[in-house]
Amino acid sequence: MHIVVCMKQVPRDNSVKINNDLSINAEGIEQIMNLFDEYAMEEALQWNEKLGGKVTVLSLGPDEWKEQIRRALAMGATDALLLNDPSYANLDVLGAAKVVADAIKKLGDVDLVLAGRNSTDDESGAFGPALARALGWPQLTYVGKFLEVNDGAKKMVVERHLEEQVETVETSLPAVATVVKDINEPRYPSLLRIKKVAKVEIPTWGAADVGAASSAASVAGRVPPPPRPKGEIVDGADAAEKVRKLVDKLMENQVI
Amino acid sequence: MDFTANYDMFLNEEHELLRKTVHDFAEKEVAPHIREWDRSGAQAEGPETRMHIRPLLQKMGQLGFLGICVPAKYGGAGMDYLALAVVCEELERVDSALRVVLSVHTGLNSLSLLQWGTEEQKQKYLKPQAEGTKFAGYCLTEPNSGTDAGAMLATARRDGDSYILNGEKTWISLADVADHFLVFAKTDPAQGNRGISCFIVERAFPGVSSHPIHGKLGVRAGNTGSVVLQDVRVPAANRLGEEGEGFKIAMSALDNGRYTVAAGATGLIQASLEASLRYAQERHTFGVPIADHQLVKRMLSHMVRKLDTSRLLVYRAGWMKNQGRRNTRETTLAKWHATVSSFEAADDAIQVHGAYGYSDEYPVERYLRNARGAIIYEGTRELQELLQADFALGTRENRPLRRELPAYSAEEWG
Ligand SMILES: Cc1cc2nc3c(=O)[nH]c(=O)nc-3n(C[C@H](O)[C@H](O)[C@H](O)COP(=O)(O)OP(=O)(O)OC[C@H]3O[C@@H](n4cnc5c(N)ncnc54)[C@H](O)[C@@H]3O)c2cc1C
Numbered sequence: 001m002h003i004v005v006c007m008k009q010v011p012r013d014n015s016v017k018i019n020n021d022l023s024i025n026a027e028g029i030e031q032i033m034n035l036f037d038e039y040a041m042e043e044a045l046q047w048n049e050k051l052g053g054k055v056t057v058l059s060l061g062p063d064e065w066k067e068q069i070r071r072a073l074a075m076g077a078t079d080a081l082l083l084n085d086p087s088y089a090n091l092d093v094l095g096a097a098k099v100v101a102d103a104i105k106k107l108g109d110v111d112l113v114l115a116g117r118n119s120t121d122d123e124s125g126a127f128g129p130a131l132a133r134a135l136g137w138p139q140l141t142y143v144g145k146f147l148e149v150n151d152g153a154k155k156m157v158v159e160r161h162l163e164e165q166v167e168t169v170e171t172s173l174p175a176v177a178t179v180v181k182d183i184n185e186p187r188y189p190s191l192l193r194i195k196k197v198a199k200v201e202i203p204t205w206g207a208a209d210v211g212a213a214s215s216a217a218s219v220a221g222r223v224p225p226p227p228r229p230k231g232e233i234v235d236g237a238d239a240a241e242k243v244r245k246l247v248d249k250l251m252e253n254q255v256i
Numbered sequence: 257m258d259f260t261a262n263y264d265m266f267l268n269e270e271h272e273l274l275r276k277t278v279h280d281f282a283e284k285e286v287a288p289h290i291r292e293w294d295r296s297g298a299q300a301e302g303p304e305t306r307m308h309i310r311p312l313l314q315k316m317g318q319l320g321f322l323g324i325c326v327p328a329k330y331g332g333a334g335m336d337y338l339a340l341a342v343v344c345e346e347l348e349r350v351d352s353a354l355r356v357v358l359s360v361h362t363g364l365n366s367l368s369l370l371q372w373g374t375e376e377q378k379q380k381y382l383k384p385q386a387e388g389t390k391f392a393g394y395c396l397t398e399p400n401s402g403t404d405a406g407a408m409l410a411t412a413r414r415d416g417d418s419y420i421l422n423g424e425k426t427w428i429s430l431a432d433v434a435d436h437f438l439v440f441a442k443t444d445p446a447q448g449n450r451g452i453s454c455f456i457v458e459r460a461f462p463g464v465s466s467h468p469i470h471g472k473l474g475v476r477a478g479n480t481g482s483v484v485l486q487d488v489r490v491p492a493a494n495r496l497g498e499e500g501e502g503f504k505i506a507m508s509a510l511d512n513g514r515y516t517v518a519a520g521a522t523g524l525i526q527a528s529l530e531a532s533l534r535y536a537q538e539r540h541t542f543g544v545p546i547a548d549h550q551l552v553k554r555m556l557s558h559m560v561r562k563l564d565t566s567r568l569l570v571y572r573a574g575w576m577k578n579q580g581r582r583n584t585r586e587t588t589l590a591k592w593h594a595t596v597s598s599f600e601a602a603d604d605a606i607q608v609h610g611a612y613g614y615s616d617e618y619p620v621e622r623y624l625r626n627a628r629g630a631i632i633y634e635g636t637r638e639l640q641e642l643l644q645a646d647f648a649l650g651t652r653e654n655r656p657l658r659r660e661l662p663a664y665s666a667e668e669w670g
Contacts, residue, residue, distance in 0.1 A: 191333035198270035
């Protein structure tokens with residue numbers, strides 16, 4: 001069984017500042033593993049302990065993300081892959097999903113891809129579904145419980161925890177699943193593994209290695225929504241006069 | 257600002273990953289409860305019944321913290337002595353009671369077994385301690401002897417292939433929690449310091465009892481108490497080192513215990529600084545954040561100075577331990593400087609917080625109470641002062657020991 005966990009490194013807390021171009025400024029803020037991805041990682045490790053095989057932590061991001069990749073390796077991931085290329089710098093969610101899909105296809109033997117339901121910085125929640133679409137695999141979002149992962153029969157049964165119901169779904173493998181919070185209790189990295197992984201080389205693929213030119217939209221710019229027009233305070237000697245003036249104005253503007 | 261950056265002459269990626277792990281543990285599992293646990297220590301009476309103490313030690317054991325710098329073949333994580341400092345820093349950043357565990361269990365007890373123990377003792381006692389399934393304490397102090405350890409009254413009388421121990425040890429950290437104790441007692445009372453021997457005593461041995469000390473100023477979240485030995489029969493195989501070697505073992509243990517205290521105090525300085533930086537930028541007086549006032553800035557800058565100097569002294573001592581060099585002078589200097597600085601830093605942190613710092617709504621008053629103890633235990637401030645002067649005057653030197661603390665070896669320990 002080969003499980004790939006897509007992992008993103010994000011700034012801790014909501015204490016990030018916003019740059020002038022409205023991108024996120026996380027300078028000086030501690031970087032952590034995206035909360036939901038940590039649950040995905042733990043789930044992958046638990047199934048790996050039962051089924052054997054490999055757990056690959058996969059990230060598309062800059063070199064600094066190796067820090068959290070190492071953390072995942074110290075938790076127990078058996079393999080790692082970083083996708084890093086200058087052309088990936090401004091990819092939007094769909095673009096990132098396409099690149100990751102190409103990399104997963106290239107890995108070849110992947111049975112299951114896990115990711116968090118969303119990242120705590122961008123919060124789009126679109127990566128998992130976009131990845132499933134790009135791979136042409138079934139997608140299971142908001143998974144709150146994995147009831148069965150069957151390597152031999154290539155099928156899986158999960159609970160999707162939706163707002164008003166819990167849906168039990170059976171799917172064929174390979175598939176892509178995104179997990180919700182509190183699905184398990186993520187383990188701390190093991191000190192013995194820290195020693196082993198602290199200095200290992202993290203395999204890194206650039207665009208040329210990933211192959212298949214994944215064309216996609218990139219974020220060209222960000223503009224704030226137009227400011228709300230200023231309100232106006234209606235003056236008057238007393239409430240009755242204020243109301244009369246307000247009604248006049250509303251009629252003038254053909255609101256009533 | 258990252259106050260642990262730019263120490264790469266001492267630390268590597270391994271230490272960074274470790275720091276994050278300990279940091280996460282302390283923030284997640286301890287920080288949310290620490291005020292309540294600390295208060296529980298002020299209210300406790302009678303035997304130690306508080307429920308948070310054991311699970312916390314067990315968790316630290318499972319994560320490998322308690323055997324951090326013990327070779328893997330003895331059940332440890334096989335990291336180096338600097339890793340021990342990193343664990344202590346991050347634990348005491350949240351509360352001193354956590355670091356005290358590392359001081360007595362790992363620094364004073366386990367490392368003494370590593371240094372002085374026979375292979376059999378290491379397998380039987382060090383291994384479960386490093387794995388964190390058994391907890392360990394260190395019993396030197398008595399009601400009438402602290403600094404003057406040679407004045408102890410506890411005795412150990414040889415009887416066939418065992419010793420009979422009698423005495424009372426007090427101010428013992430983890431007195432009611434530890435499964436194993438290193439106990440110092442006189443095998444030859446006429447010989448003074450040279451008449452002291454060291455024994456590995458199990459709580460389960462008949463005649464061992466303990467009770468907590470209540471009303472402590474600090475480390476209230478943790479357990480401190482007395483250990484009473486009444487005709488306790490201890491197998492001769494449990495004597496650590498040779499007969500009469502106990503005082504040397506006690507002092508060499510303190511080279512490691514004081515190192516953990518110094519590292520922890522560094523973490524406490526950092527906690528005081530971080531709390532003060534946050535508060536000084538939030539609190540406004542006279543239309544500006546108080547961080548804009550020069551006299552507040554001075555308190556912050558002094559904390560930074562104390563933080564960096566303490567950390568550098570600690571890491572130097574750790575580096576020497578890794579090399580297998582004797583570090584008594586360097587370790588006691590680090591302990592003295594870091595503990596005195598941590599009390600001053602916590603005091604200033606309260607000042608920065610004004611009245612709010614005077615209640616346990618903010619953590620800084622706890623930092624002050626906790627910092628105070630470290631100026632007393634594991635060698636009082638005055639003792640460290642005397643030692644430094646004597647080293648400088650050349651009236652004191654480190655004579656080689658029969659067994660030195662082993663140097664760190666990445667290959668053999670892993
Ligand atoms: C929270 C806590 C935890 C502890 N945990 C342990 C433990 O786990 N195991 C253990 O064995 N002990 C432990 N201790 C005991 C501690 O190590 C002793 O308290 C310490 O060694 C000082 O001894 P004392 O209290 O008897 O003070 P004393 O030795 O009586 O000293 C009293 C005062 O006299 C000064 N003084 C003494 N001699 C001299 C001198 N020659 N020159 C100048 N000044 C001098 C001292 O500096 C001090 O100011 C702990 C203490 C505390 C507070």
